[in-house]
């Protein structure tokens with residue numbers, strides 16, 4: 249009898265559990281079914297969905313979907329339903345940081361903290377660190393950046409050279425002044441270290457470019473394989489990390505010793521390494537691996553983006569392709585150079601490079617990735633102002649290419665490259681708004697943009713003054729396009745030394 253009763257109880261408990269589970273699944277389904285989702289563009293092939301169209305001719309495919317389905321629509325790409333929005337709704341994503349997250353979306357393809365064996369919150373300190381200690385103190389770095397920039401231009405180009413592919417060289421040129429701000433000027437003279445600063449991000453890219461075909465089997469399989477490759481196999485990233493750690497260790501140890509000895513009289517070196525050391529040390533000891541990983545993420549955020557943008561400036565619809573702009577921009581640089589009484593420019597003088605600034609912004613406008621700023625939906629669902637809804641976890645992308653060429657936002661000549669589009673418009677390259685999304689928008693707008701734009705301006709200034717720059721072929725230089733992404737052309741650039749007039 250006792251056994252029977254027990255059996256009945258077990259059966260009852262088991263039955264209730266099943267009912268609860270079924271109800272839960274059904275309730276969730278009902279909730280999802282109730283959502284008014286954006287139209288899912290029909291596709292021919294199951295599993296593959298829109299993947300081929302999306303990668304083959306992204307620009308025209310997105311344009312066509314936009315024309316047929318309107319402001320918001322969804323596609324089935326590499327095993328995931330992804331939603332795309334245009335200019336009307338983009339701000340609702342970028343300005344609702346509690347409902348959408350850029351960093352969470354980035355983690356799907358690029359679980360960086362995981363590669364480093366760190367918790368997800370590890371990167372949380374970086375935006376404030378950059379905002380306060382880099383962009384917020386730009387004046388303290390301006391002279392140092394120029395000193396290192398002039399040295400690195402000399403080392404890389406000297407009396408003239410053909411740079412092919414240009415990005416490879418510009419990474420080095422940019423890496424040295426960035427190293428000077430990150431780890432101090434002394435270390436920025438270390439060639440091995442600068443080499444790792446220049447390459448740690450790009451050596452990652454071949455891994456990132458592997459198409460996520462495994463996602464056709466399960467949406468997270470690709471991510472898991474990537475994590476395995478980075479954690480357990482040898483790769484160039486690990487080599488750069490070890491080198492950076494080896495180089496900064498004695499500097500950190502020396503600084504901590506001096507901090508302890510000097511107490512209140514300690515004169516703090518000005519660089520990001522010092523800021524992290526001060527933030528993380530306890531009783532003058534610090535976990536060097538933690539400092540190293542913080543430096544690694546700072547390099548990841550800064551070097552590649554900046555050198556990529558600089559290369560676009562020199563290889564796109566730019567000076568080399570449009571010599572009519574060169575004359576005026578060069579005049580501006582020469583005037584500034586002649587009027588300068590000191591060895592280096594001040595931030596105020598850099599701000600006066602207005603034509604150059606407009607040219608940089610225009611270059612960034614036309615070279616934005618066609619689809620960008622992927623965000624992940626955080627709330628259980630989100631309702632857009634036009635009534636469409638997306639569920640938690642949905643990846644939502646912005647059609648940046650269309651926004652950057654929209655006639656209403658950019659003016660009638662939106663399809664043309666006009667180097668002076670922003671001149672006298674009170675619209676510097678660092679200003680992010682709904683018509684210019686290169687640096688994102690809202691709470692998470694790139695905090696390093698002031699530093700980056702200053703560095704690009706200074707590099708262009710010194711390069712234009714010092715060299716005649718020509719392309720090595722007679723063809724117009726065009727960017728490389730992979731799916732929605734744009735990369736600067738690999739075509740060679742010829743740098744010939746010029747006399748300053």
Ligand code: HEM
Pocket residue numbers: 342350351374375378382546549550551553554557621685686687688689690691692693694695696697699700701
């Ligand atoms: C031309 C160069 C650069 C470009 C195009 C660029 C672009 C971007 C973009 C699109 C975002 C995402 C914004 C969003 O979520 O809405 C971002 C975020 C960020 N960038 Fe940059 N960036 C550049 C240079 C730099 C530099 C030099 C640093 C300095 C270390 C930096 C540090 C960061 C950080 C820390 C974030 C995360 C901000 C946050 O999550 O709150 N960036 N950047």
